[in-house]
Amino acid sequence: MTYSFFRLAAEAxxxxxxxxxxxxxxxxxxxxxxxxxxxxxxxxxxAYYLAREHGISNVAVLEKGWIGSGNAGRNTTIIxxxxxxxxxxxFYEHSIQLWEGLEQDLNYNxxxxxxxxxxxxxxxxxxxxxxxxxxxxxxxxxxAELLDAAQVRAMHPYLDFDNARFPIKGGLLQxxxxxxxxDAVVWGFARGADRRGVDILQNCEVxxxxxxxxxxxxxxxxxxxxxxxxxxxxxxxxxSRVAAMAGLRLPIxxxxxxxxxxxxxxxxxxxxxTFGAEHLYISQSDKGGLVFGGDIDGYNSYAQRxxxxxxxxxxxxxxxxxxxxxRLRVVRSWGGIMDMSMDGxxxxxxxxxxxxxxxxxxxxxxxxxxxxxxxxxxxxIAKDAPHQLNAAMRLDRFATGALxxxxxxxxxxxxx
Amino acid sequence: xxxxxxxxGERGSEEFSYLGAADPVRPAADASIEAWHDYVxxxxxxxxxxxxxxQHVRGCRRWLxxxxxxxxxxxxGALDVxxxxxxxAAI
Numbered sequence: 001m002t003y004s005f006f007r008l009a010a011e012a013x014x015x016x017x018x019x020x021x022x023x024x025x026x027x028x029x030x031x032x033x034x035x036x037x038x039x040x041x042x043x044x045x046x047a048y049y050l051a052r053e054h055g056i057s058n059v060a061v062l063e064k065g066w067i068g069s070g071n072a073g074r075n076t077t078i079i080x081x082x083x084x085x086x087x088x089x090x091f092y093e094h095s096i097q098l099w100e101g102l103e104q105d106l107n108y109n110x111x112x113x114x115x116x117x118x119x120x121x122x123x124x125x126x127x128x129x130x131x132x133x134x135x136x137x138x139x140x141x142x143x144a145e146l147l148d149a150a151q152v153r154a155m156h157p158y159l160d161f162d163n164a165r166f167p168i169k170g171g172l173l174q175x176x177x178x179x180x181x182x183d184a185v186v187w188g189f190a191r192g193a194d195r196r197g198v199d200i201l202q203n204c205e206v207x208x209x210x211x212x213x214x215x216x217x218x219x220x221x222x223x224x225x226x227x228x229x230x231x232x233x234x235x236x237x238x239x240s241r242v243a244a245m246a247g248l249r250l251p252i253x254x255x256x257x258x259x260x261x262x263x264x265x266x267x268x269x270x271x272x273x274t275f276g277a278e279h280l281y282i283s284q285s286d287k288g289g290l291v292f293g294g295d296i297d298g299y300n301s302y303a304q305r306x307x308x309x310x311x312x313x314x315x316x317x318x319x320x321x322x323x324x325x326x327r328l329r330v331v332r333s334w335g336g337i338m339d340m341s342m343d344g345x346x347x348x349x350x351x352x353x354x355x356x357x358x359x360x361x362x363x364x365x366x367x368x369x370x371x372x373x374x375x376x377x378x379x380x381i382a383k384d385a386p387h388q389l390n391a392a393m394r395l396d397r398f399a400t401g402a403l404x405x406x407x408x409x410x411x412x413x414x415x416x
Numbered sequence: 417x418x419x420x421x422x423x424x425g426e427r428g429s430e431e432f433s434y435l436g437a438a439d440p441v442r443p444a445a446d447a448s449i450e451a452w453h454d455y456v457x458x459x460x461x462x463x464x465x466x467x468x469x470x471q472h473v474r475g476c477r478r479w480l481x482x483x484x485x486x487x488x489x490x491x492x493g494a495l496d497v498x499x500x501x502x503x504x505a506a507i
Contacts, residue, residue: 240461251457299434302463309430398457
């Protein structure tokens with residue numbers, strides 16, 4: 001069923017009895033050409049682009065819970081491509097370009113809103129760093145504007161510009177950045193993949209990966225064995241556990257990241273604003289709640305909940321940047337399990353096992369990458385070779401030294 | 417999350433800084449590239465009991481080996497690294 005204004009009007013007149021489920025709930029087949037493990041945004045996007053770009057539709061997406069129940073539903077919905085290093089920037093810009101056409105492509109309203117992403121700075125050094133990043137973006141053909149304090153004040157007058165310790169001196173603005181509706185992204189890719197013949201198998205947890213003669217042959221699941229010519233692992237915070245089923249050890253640690261939503265208020269924060277003095281990013285949902293977060297907690301965790309010191313640090317950063325928030329109540333917080341890589345950048349690559357592919361290491365920046373991650377992973381699986389856009393996101397870069405270390409923090413996952 | 421420092425008693429985790437897995441053993445200086453790669457970059461990353469290095473930076477500044485469940489954050493023990501390596505409970 002294609003969604004359109006005319007369909008909406010016709011269903012409204014007919015009492016909305018004609019709507020059908022957006023995707024099927026099929027029984028697992030004995031075997032598929034490609035099995036994608038993980039029914040989050042990245043996994044569903046991978047299946048969608050396998051079918052759309054490469055004509056491979058005999059594909060299953062296996063999800064242990066319900067689709068989008070992991071980090072796809074546990075993020076702050078920010079999209080942007082303001083990266084510094086060559087191995088990253090072209091990839092994330094491709095993602096922004098896919099976001100820009102996504103709703104027409106999927107025939108689904110993902111509520112992509114290019115309301116701008118503004119990174120504030122408070123010191124000369126951070127202004128220099130912002131200028132360098134902006135120049136790197138523009139060299140890749142990406143929009144970036146360096147704003148002074150007056151320009152920032154015109155856009156966001158409610159910020160604490162004259163904070164004694166962290167005065168706001170300006171910001172780096174990417175107008176094409178913004179937010180998207182996270183659940184709709186999952187549902188849109190699921191529906192798009194399903195319409196092209198992909199089987200989405202929920203409540204189907206992978207319990208083993210079968211390998212014969214150095215080549216993957218299928219997976220064991222809670223719904224029985226499923227044969228596969230190729231298997232792609234897209235399981236975010238659980239990458240180490242699933243890869244261990246194939247005998248692999250990864251350069252990944254799982255960490256918990258918390259995020260917060262306030263009670264709904266009238267339109268206030270028009271765009272995404274990040275605070276350079278402390279780690280804070282904040283935007284306002286269309287329902288009115290302020291959505292914000294900060295650093296990861298900093299220790300290994302699979303618990304999907306964090307601790308109070310980070311809550312305190314995030315609230316302090318809110319008060320430094322936006323003191324009016326002191327009167328606002330936080331109504332909800334949650335934790336997600338991040339696949340923190342050793343250099344802070346992702347891995348989209350083949351594995352040492354034939355027919356087994358890895359998509360991991362998103363740290364806490366995976367949401368914005370959803371379309372490009374699926375697009376590049378689909379290419380890598382279909383062609384058994386990476387696309388130019390993910391050519392630097394190799395698994396063996398930790399051995400060769402060709403790291404993509406945006407933060408310059410070294411092999412310390414809790415510092416990225 | 418509160419960590420039972422063997423020197424200072426039970427303290428909030430914000431007094432400590434985290435390094436990571438305690439079990440990887442530093443290879444010899446002339447060990448192979450593969451051995452160094454494994455030591456620097458690869459992790460078991462268990463969902464369950466993890467032995468990990470924490471430093472009590474805002475306390476006694478000693479390095480500790482903390483045994484903690486990554487699924488629940490429950491801490492079952494903390495030893496000074498000297499204790500942990502020598503197996504000697506007294507220090």
